[in-house]
Amino acid sequence: MKKANRLITQQSPYLLQHAYNPVDWYPWCSEAFTRAREEDKPIFLSIGYSTCHWCHVMEKESFEDLEIAAYLNDNFICIKVDREERPDIDGIYMLGCQLLTGNGGWPLTAIVNYDKKPFFIGTYFPKKSAFGRPGLLNILQNINNHWHTKKEELLNTSEEIFKSLNKSFSVSHTFLDNSIVGEAFNSLKKTYDSEYGGFGTAPKFPSPHNLTFLMRYHNFTKDKSALDMAFNTLTAMRNGGIYDHIGFGFHRYSTDREWLVPHFEKMLYDQALTATAFVEAYLVSKDELFKDTAVQIFEYVFVEMTSPEGGFYSAEDADSENVEGKFYLWKKSEFYTILTKEEADFYCSVYNIDEEGNYDHVENTEHYNIPHLTKSFEQLAEENNLSLFDFKIKINGINNKLFLERRKRVHPYKDDKILTDWNSIMISVLTKAYIAFNVPKYIDAAETAIHFIFNNLFDINGNLLHMYRNNTAQVNGFIDDYAFLIKALFDLFDATHKPLYINKAIELQNYFNEHFWDKTSGGYFKTSDLSAEFPIRQKEVFDGAIPSGNSTAFLNLLRFYHITTDVKYYEMAEVLSATFASFINSYPVGYTHFILGMLFFKHNAFDVIVAFNKYDANAKLLVYEIRKRYFPFKVLIVITPENRDELVKALPYLSNYTPIGDEPGIYICKNFSCSLPVSSLEEFDIIIKSLFS
Numbered sequence: 001m002k003k004a005n006r007l008i009t010q011q012s013p014y015l016l017q018h019a020y021n022p023v024d025w026y027p028w029c030s031e032a033f034t035r036a037r038e039e040d041k042p043i044f045l046s047i048g049y050s051t052c053h054w055c056h057v058m059e060k061e062s063f064e065d066l067e068i069a070a071y072l073n074d075n076f077i078c079i080k081v082d083r084e085e086r087p088d089i090d091g092i093y094m095l096g097c098q099l100l101t102g103n104g105g106w107p108l109t110a111i112v113n114y115d116k117k118p119f120f121i122g123t124y125f126p127k128k129s130a131f132g133r134p135g136l137l138n139i140l141q142n143i144n145n146h147w148h149t150k151k152e153e154l155l156n157t158s159e160e161i162f163k164s165l166n167k168s169f170s171v172s173h174t175f176l177d178n179s180i181v182g183e184a185f186n187s188l189k190k191t192y193d194s195e196y197g198g199f200g201t202a203p204k205f206p207s208p209h210n211l212t213f214l215m216r217y218h219n220f221t222k223d224k225s226a227l228d229m230a231f232n233t234l235t236a237m238r239n240g241g242i243y244d245h246i247g248f249g250f251h252r253y254s255t256d257r258e259w260l261v262p263h264f265e266k267m268l269y270d271q272a273l274t275a276t277a278f279v280e281a282y283l284v285s286k287d288e289l290f291k292d293t294a295v296q297i298f299e300y301v302f303v304e305m306t307s308p309e310g311g312f313y314s315a316e317d318a319d320s321e322n323v324e325g326k327f328y329l330w331k332k333s334e335f336y337t338i339l340t341k342e343e344a345d346f347y348c349s350v351y352n353i354d355e356e357g358n359y360d361h362v363e364n365t366e367h368y369n370i371p372h373l374t375k376s377f378e379q380l381a382e383e384n385n386l387s388l389f390d391f392k393i394k395i396n397g398i399n400n401k402l403f404l405e406r407r408k409r410v411h412p413y414k415d416d417k418i419l420t421d422w423n424s425i426m427i428s429v430l431t432k433a434y435i436a437f438n439v440p441k442y443i444d445a446a447e448t449a450i451h452f453i454f455n456n457l458f459d460i461n462g463n464l465l466h467m468y469r470n471n472t473a474q475v476n477g478f479i480d481d482y483a484f485l486i487k488a489l490f491d492l493f494d495a496t497h498k499p500l501y502i503n504k505a506i507e508l509q510n511y512f513n514e515h516f517w518d519k520t521s522g523g524y525f526k527t528s529d530l531s532a533e534f535p536i537r538q539k540e541v542f543d544g545a546i547p548s549g550n551s552t553a554f555l556n557l558l559r560f561y562h563i564t565t566d567v568k569y570y571e572m573a574e575v576l577s578a579t580f581a582s583f584i585n586s587y588p589v590g591y592t593h594f595i596l597g598m599l600f601f602k603h604n605a606f607d608v609i610v611a612f613n614k615y616d617a618n619a620k621l622l623v624y625e626i627r628k629r630y631f632p633f634k635v636l637i638v639i640t641p642e643n644r645d646e647l648v649k650a651l652p653y654l655s656n657y658t659p660i661g662d663e664p665g666i667y668i669c670k671n672f673s674c675s676l677p678v679s680s681l682e683e684f685d686i687i688i689k690s691l692f693s
Helices: 013-017 030-039 053-063 066-075 087-101 136-149 151-168 180-191 208-221 224-239 268-285 288-304 332-338 341-350 377-383 388-406 420-437 440-456 479-496 499-516 549-564 567-586 588-604 617-628 644-650 652-656 681-692
Strands: 043-048 077-082 108-112 118-122 465-469 472-476 606-611 634-639 665-670
Touching: 013 077, 030 043, 030 077, 043 053, 043 087, 053 066, 066 136, 087 108, 087 118, 087 151, 118 136, 118 151, 136 151, 180 208, 180 224, 180 588, 208 224, 208 268, 208 588, 224 268, 224 288, 268 288, 268 420, 288 420, 288 440, 332 341, 332 388, 341 388, 377 388, 420 440, 420 465, 420 479, 420 617, 440 479, 479 499, 479 549, 499 549, 499 644, 549 567, 549 588, 549 634, 567 588, 606 617, 617 634, 617 681, 634 644, 644 652, 665 681
Parallel strands: 043 077, 606 634
Antiparallel strands: 043 108, 108 118, 465 472, 606 665
16 A cells, blocks of 8 residues: 655645655645755755646656655655646745746646755656666766765855856846837738638647737737738637637647647636636627637636636646546447447538548557547538528537437546636636626626635735645635736726726735835835745746736736726836836737737727616616727726726725716726716717727
8 A cells, every 4th residue: 555745735736646656745835845854955846737748747746656765765855746826936936947048838847956946857757767867776876976975066066057047037127128019910811721710830839829919910900900910810729629629618729720729627717817818809800700619618618617616716737647638538339339330420520530530649549539630611511501590400419419428438637726817817708708708607607606715815914825735725826816806906997887897806906016016116016025936036927838927917906006096007008018118028928918908008998888777678788888899908897776886995096986867977088188978878989989990
C-alpha cells in the first residue's frame, strides 16, 4: 500500500494527484524553505495543473519512479505547486523560464535556493537523457554536484536571474501611440490563414480576444476584412475537431493547422472566452451558427462544469484510461453498433468518419476518428434533400444518442476547484448571452454564480479569496480575481439594473486601488500588498490565453468613469495606459484586449440612460432592443421606479434623468454632453446615426 506524503492535506486537485508519490513533497510553505536552509539543500520546485497532459507524463516517468524519488529525497527539498491555485508563484518562475530558455510551459521545473531565487529553470524532462534532451536524473546529479563543489556559482546565477526578473517588471512612462490599433490589425492580417482560418500555422489557439478586437476594429473603421477574418475563424473552429460536436464545448487548442486534432483538455476560461466571441459575432451578424454554438457551450458548462451550488468547475482532463483523447475518439464500427444503418451512414457522411480513421497520431493503430465538419449545415441539408430545420433536428437527435452512449465511457478527470477569476469570466458571458438572446436562464445562472462567490469566496474580514473546494475557500485574491469580478459586476448591473452590483463593484475597486495599485509607477500588481511572497511584485499586461488583469482593469476604470462621472477613474486609466505604453507600442498584437480599452478611451464610447415611470413588458422590450444593437462601447443605465432611490443614492447625478411624462426618457450622451430626451426606438436610432455617421 502506498504511503501518503504531505500533499494529502491539501485542497488542490493537482497536489492531491501527487499525494501518493514516493517523492517527499511539500506544498509551498515556509517550513520547506526553513528545512532547506537548515539542511543546506537546494529546492526542487515542480509547477503544473491537474489537467496538464505532460505533467501526467512527467509524474509517471519520474515522480512515481523509486530511483528518482530516492535521489530527490536525499539531496533536495521538494515542493509541488498548482499554477491555478498560485498564479503568483507560477508567474515569477515562468517568466524566469522564458527569459532563460525563450519559451515556457508546464510542467515547469525549477531549482531554487532557500531565498526562493532560481538558478535552473526548464519545463518537461524525461527521466533519462535521450535524443539530445537532458534527462531529469542527469540534471539532478549535476546540480547536486555543483551545490557541493561550486555553490557560489549557483548562488551568483540565482542573483543574476533575479535581477533580470526585477528588471523585466520595470516600466517607463510614455503615451500609447495612436498607430497601434492599425498595427495590431495589420499583424493579425499578415498571419491570418485564409484557407483554414485562425492565425499562423500550428498549433492554433482560439485566442478569442483577438477575434473580439477584430469585430470592434470593424465597428470603428468599417474595414470588412476584419469581420471576414473573425467570422471565418469562428466558423472554422466550430466545424473542426477542436469543437466537441457530441458533448459540446471547445478543447484547449488545435495541434494542426486545420483545427482537426485538438489537445483534448477543456478549460472553463476557454468556454467563457470563446462563447464571448460567438455571442458578439451573433450580435454583429445575426448568423444563427454563432448563436447555436454559444448556446451549446453553455449547455456543456451547465451539464458538466456546474456545481450543485452554482459555481463553475475549472477543467476536464485530456486523458482517460491513460490515453489522451480516448473519451472523444470513435471507430467507424461503433456508429453502426449504436445507430441504425441509415443514421450511421448519414452521420459518417456529415462528420467525415473514415474506416481508416482521421486521427493522425502515432498511437492511432485502431483507426480512430474525430467528428468534424467540412461543409456548412446549409450545404449538407441541401445535399441530403432536407430543410435546414429538419437537418438540424435529425443531426441533434443522433448526437444526443451518441452523447448518452459516450457517457458510459470512463470520463476524463474533472478538476472541481472553483476559481474566482474564471467564474467571473463565465458570469460575464452569461450576462451578455442574456442580453443578446433574451433567455432568462442565462441571467439566472449568472446571478446564482455571483451569489456563490459572495457567500463562499470572501473571508470574515471581507477580503476576496481565489479558490474554493470541499467547502473551503483559500488563497488571497489576485489581480485577475478582482479585475474579472469587478467586470462581472458591471455586466450584471448592465443586465439587471440592480444597484447591488454597482455598489459592490465600487466597494471592490476601492479595495483594489488601495492594495494592488503601484503608487510609485502606476498599474496594478499581481498580488496585494498584504500577501506578497517575493521581494519583487509582478505586473502583467500581456494578453495571453486569458486577457491580463491590467487590460481588464483599464476597461473597468473607463466604465467607472462613465457610470460615476468621477474623474479619478479617468486619471487612473491615463496613468495605467502610460505605465504599459512602451510594451504595447513595441508589440501591439500582444495586447489586443488592452487596445479595446484604448478604442473605448479615445473613440466610440457613449452613454445611454433610460428612465421609466413604469417598468412593464413594453419597457423591457425597449431596453432589449437598445441592448441588442451592436454598440460595443456603450454604457447603459436603466432607471426604474424600483431602483431609482438606491441608484440615485449611489450615483447622485442620475436624479437629473427622468421620464417624459408617461413616456420613457432616453438620454444619449457622448463626452458627457447629452441629447434632449426621446421616447421611441426610432428616435434613438436617428440620434445614434447622427453621432456616428
